[in-house]
Amino acid sequence: MGPTRAGKRGGRCVGPIPGSSRLHFTVLSGWAQRGSFDLAPRENVARNSCCRCGELVVAQISPWASPGHIRITFSPVAFSVRTIEADRHREFNASQPSVSFLQTPAWGQVKSEWRSESVGWFNGTDDPVGAGLVLYRQLPKIKKYLAYLPEGPVIDWDAPDIGEWLKPLAEHLRGAGAFGIRIGAPAIVRRWSAETIKAAIADDRVTRLSEAIPDQVNHQTTRTRNQLREMGWRPPEDEDGFAAGQPRFVFQLPIEGRTPEQLLAGMNQLWRRNIKKAAKAGVVVQRGTIDQLPEFHRLYVETAERDHFRPRPLSYFQTMFDALLAEDSDRIRLYLARHDDDLVAATTWVRVGQHTWYSYGASSTAKRDVRGSNAIQWQMITDALDAGATIYDLRGITEGLEADDPHLGLIQFKVGTGGEAVEYLGEWDLPLNPLLYKAFDLYMKRR
Numbered sequence: 001m002g003p004t005r006a007g008k009r010g011g012r013c014v015g016p017i018p019g020s021s022r023l024h025f026t027v028l029s030g031w032a033q034r035g036s037f038d039l040a041p042r043e044n045v046a047r048n049s050c051c052r053c054g055e056l057v058v059a060q061i062s063p064w065a066s067p068g069h070i071r072i073t074f075s076p077v078a079f080s081v082r083t084i085e086a087d088r089h090r091e092f093n094a095s096q097p098s099v100s101f102l103q104t105p106a107w108g109q110v111k112s113e114w115r116s117e118s119v120g121w122f123n124g125t126d127d128p129v130g131a132g133l134v135l136y137r138q139l140p141k142i143k144k145y146l147a148y149l150p151e152g153p154v155i156d157w158d159a160p161d162i163g164e165w166l167k168p169l170a171e172h173l174r175g176a177g178a179f180g181i182r183i184g185a186p187a188i189v190r191r192w193s194a195e196t197i198k199a200a201i202a203d204d205r206v207t208r209l210s211e212a213i214p215d216q217v218n219h220q221t222t223r224t225r226n227q228l229r230e231m232g233w234r235p236p237e238d239e240d241g242f243a244a245g246q247p248r249f250v251f252q253l254p255i256e257g258r259t260p261e262q263l264l265a266g267m268n269q270l271w272r273r274n275i276k277k278a279a280k281a282g283v284v285v286q287r288g289t290i291d292q293l294p295e296f297h298r299l300y301v302e303t304a305e306r307d308h309f310r311p312r313p314l315s316y317f318q319t320m321f322d323a324l325l326a327e328d329s330d331r332i333r334l335y336l337a338r339h340d341d342d343l344v345a346a347t348t349w350v351r352v353g354q355h356t357w358y359s360y361g362a363s364s365t366a367k368r369d370v371r372g373s374n375a376i377q378w379q380m381i382t383d384a385l386d387a388g389a390t391i392y393d394l395r396g397i398t399e400g401l402e403a404d405d406p407h408l409g410l411i412q413f414k415v416g417t418g419g420e421a422v423e424y425l426g427e428w429d430l431p432l433n434p435l436l437y438k439a440f441d442l443y444m445k446r447r
Helices: 086-094 105-110 163-175 194-202 219-230 260-266 269-281 290-307 314-327 372-386 408-415 434-446
Strands: 008-010 012-016 024-027 029-031 036-038 057-062 071-076 080-083 115-122 130-138 145-149 178-193 249-254 284-288 332-339 342-352 355-363 391-396 420-431
Touching: 080 163, 086 105, 086 115, 086 130, 105 115, 105 130, 105 314, 115 163, 130 163, 163 178, 178 194, 178 219, 178 434, 194 408, 219 420, 249 408, 260 372, 269 372, 284 290, 284 372, 290 314, 290 332, 290 342, 290 355, 314 332, 314 342, 332 372, 342 372, 355 372, 372 391, 420 434
Parallel strands: 145 178, 355 391
Antiparallel strands: 008 057, 012 024, 029 036, 057 071, 080 115, 115 130, 130 145, 178 420, 249 391, 249 420, 284 332, 332 342, 342 355
């Protein structure tokens, strides 16, 4: 029964073709001399698990196949990227185990100095298979923009060809007037355990974290990094360049399936002692309200003066709380630690799905001996566990491990929790207009 005409139609993916990790069955219809038939009958593929986003395929029916047969050629459907509504973006994020809070529509409201847009990836289906929050920063005097996706987009970073995802993004952003793109790939490259980091700090031959042998290496991410370079993407300069961006190295505490007792036992002796000391001294940690943000901010400014960084204004935190809480009533929390009515530590805690973050922190110069910082961290960790989180993220660390490195104390503080250092693929730039890209870079350096 040979075919008399050829057809090419899209279909609904229902599972993988046996023996192939790339090609998948679709429910399609073809034409032959006697009526119609299914190329991939439902009963033959129902037992197969449904494939992920990028694997929807189309089938080409060849009219010159050998008699009695139909020759079918499968190929992936190309992605398209287009603007999506904020509600649709939120629905996509809710379908994921977690996404960075910097990739939520609410974050676009926090960064009011940037114009924001939610974008979705589509491959012939009605629902997005990837999404991202784009922040646009305009060049002075002309309507050209840097397009920034902090800690995003949320796509399949393990895809065999990452260009299938990023090329349509570049086309969309170029059409929106972007002269350059910065992404923050949330793909993990390497991990170092607390024990490995402590050994590296004690080894005079190791001066940076990247020089220490990691406990885990993700070779798929290494392939993705090589593909980015081949496509013209490049990492921004470590110390210079426009916008400091988000940290490439972070410290995380895996908490899934662990009890508070197990988490406490996993901490080093100093952490355990300080948590007990804070409790014995009478430090009380409580959830704060938006109305108490001025208290947090006063302590935050004190911390900024002591640690020599520029503090954000109170209005920034008020906007952050308003925007994030409007999206989810438990998206962000304020924690306050007091000793004899004196505020000794204050922090903000953020959760999206199964991931929680320690976002901002402040501590008093006085009464440091009551260990308010340890007490407030312990409360946030146990609350993250109660909220169903799998990761408690203490955010950024630097690479320096030498004894005279000014940030070594911060690394040691976080290592004491018993977690692990994680290196992300991080931020990469694609200049769409090299001249404008360079001009904007110089402008930002001179601000």
